[in-house]
Amino acid sequence: MEPHLLGWNANFDEYFRPYKIKGLRAGRVTCKIKDNYLVTFEEKSITARITGRFRHNAQLNKDFPAVGDWVVYEIKNSNPHAFIHAILPRENAYVRKLPISGGRKLNNGVIGGGKTEEQVIASNINTAFIVVGLDNNFEIRRIERFLTLIYNSGIEPVVILNKVDLCINIAEYINQVKEIANKVTVHSVSAEKNVNMDVFFKYLMCGKTVIFLGSSGVGKSTITNFLVGNEIQKIQSISKLTGKGKHTTTNCELISLQTGGIIIDTPGIRELQLWGDVEILEQSFEEIKQLSYYCKFKNCQHRKEQGCAIQKAINDKRLSQSRVNSYKKQLAELQRLDTRRRDFKKKLNKK
Ligand SMILES: Nc1nc2c(ncn2[C@@H]2O[C@H](COP(=O)(O)OP(=O)(O)OP(=O)(O)O)[C@@H](O)[C@H]2O)c(=O)[nH]1
Ligand SMILES: [Zn+2]
CATH class of the missing domain: 2.40.50.140 (Nucleic acid-binding proteins)
Known part of the structure; x- marks a missing residue:
């Protein structure tokens, strides 16, 4: 090579x-x-x-x-x-803030207090794909946040609207992205149905490094698997580092494709959404939080439980079902990510 x-x-x-x-x-x-x-x-x-x-x-x-x-x-x-x-000097680096001491508080939506330090998640990247799902996942504010992070890192952002097979008004979504970032390239694809997937190859030419960002369930793994095909060439698995045999799950990896392109997929990239997690959810779904105080059971899952204030609000048309669905989805996402973060920590500690 x-x-x-x-x-x-x-x-x-x-x-x-x-x-x-x-x-x-x-x-x-x-x-x-x-x-x-x-x-x-x-x-x-x-x-x-x-x-x-x-x-x-x-x-x-x-x-x-x-x-x-x-x-x-x-x-x-x-x-x-x-x-x-x-x-060797980095051409760029994808960074996030790392909390290094406590005392953090949410004030008018801004997390303050405590100390943070810059943490380099990955470096020398040519393109950062912000992946969004065209099912119920499309959220323009989230795209904005990712764009800010990527611009700060000096990497070229490209927005990928995945799951076009589930969407009829694609142009409308593309326009929404263009409104907040008119210079950013937007591609709509379907990883599962192989629609427009060849757009990736120009970013994955020999020696080019890319990362995929986006919340859980948008299709990052499906896209990566598609691009890697059956000829997966993980340069090395973590097992070589840990010496714990071949079945250790790979935690961080740099995948080299047949095209000569490289995909970096480290846990840090995926967890990025999490920063300030729970507080952010309580902020963005404040009315749901408020209502939940009136549920009969403290641990109410807001499904079909007796005395659920949220179900009642939906029945009374004071709250939309889709809003509640999106709350539940994000909550599940945060919990999943949290588990992953802890698993990763556990693995590190075992070392
Ligand atoms: N209809 C449709 N479903 C898709 C498409 N791409 C992915 N999916 C489905 O979306 C779900 C989530 O896909 P993943 O690839 O696991 O999503 P991810 O972004 O890697 O999620 P995490 O691993 O949790 O970060 C899976 O059930 C996929 O089959 C698509 O283009 N169309
Ligand atoms: Zn409830």
């Missing part, structure tokens, strides 16, 4: 020159668990750790290697793993 298949380019070549003279190597971080990194170059992967000096100089979270980074490493014969000396 030629190095450029992983996204190596002339800039990195330039940055790498002084290290190359010293006999060091360069590779891309394809996986990260705690202090262990999987570094890949020319189809070979090696587990790596940062050197003591690197650790000493690193102050912030973003100073540490992230998935997608090109790093400079050294192999010492006596050691089973390689040593990372440096990160």
Whole structure:
């Protein structure tokens, strides 16, 4: 495999020159668990750790290697793993705020208090796809939020309206996106019915790296599976890092496609929606929250329970069923994501 298949380019070549003279190597971080990194170059992967000096100089979270980074490493014969000396300058990075201390409060919809730090989720990305479902998932405010994040990261955003097979007024949705972001490219596709799926290939040319963002259920996995086809080429599975056998679920991965394109899919990308989770839901569905205080049972699921104030409001036409459905859906989504986040933490702790 030629190095450029992983996204190596002339800039990195330039940055790498002084290290190359010293006999060091360069590779891309394809996986990260705690202090262990999987570094890949020319189809070979090696587990790596940062050197003591690197650790000493690193102050912030973003100073540490992230998935997608090109790093400079050294192999010492006596050691089973390689040593990372440096990160080559990132062309861009997808970041989110990481809460590092408590005391956070919601004030007029803005989360304040506490301290946050920038966390690099993935780096050196060419395109970020914001995936939205054209079922009941379409939410223009959410697209706005993702766009802000992506613009801040210096990555090209592209909006993907998935599940066109379930939608009759596609143009209306495209217009809505155009209203808030007229320069952003919008594609409507159906991953399941293979409609318009060839639009992806121009973004996935050799050495190009992409990420898929979007809330749970919009079809990110279905799209990825479609693009990967049967010839899945996960560069390495996490098992190599953990040494826990082949059935360990992959937690973070950089998937190399037949086209030479690369998809980064790390848990951090998927969890991004979660930040400030519960409070946000209580804000956006405040009237439901208020009504629920009048339900007969404290743990009311608002289905068919006796004395459910929300059901009553629907019957009285004070509240729409679709609004309640969307509340339940988002709640379920947050809970699912929360479980995933905890699972991931558990796995890290086991290390
Ligand atoms: N009708 C229709 N259904 C689709 C389409 N794409 C995905 N789906 C369905 O939508 C559901 C969710 O798809 P996923 O690919 O799991 O969604 P995801 O975004 O990866 O969700 P998470 O893994 O929870 O983040 C699945 O039942 C898919 O079969 C589509 O184009 N049309
Ligand atoms: Zn209820």
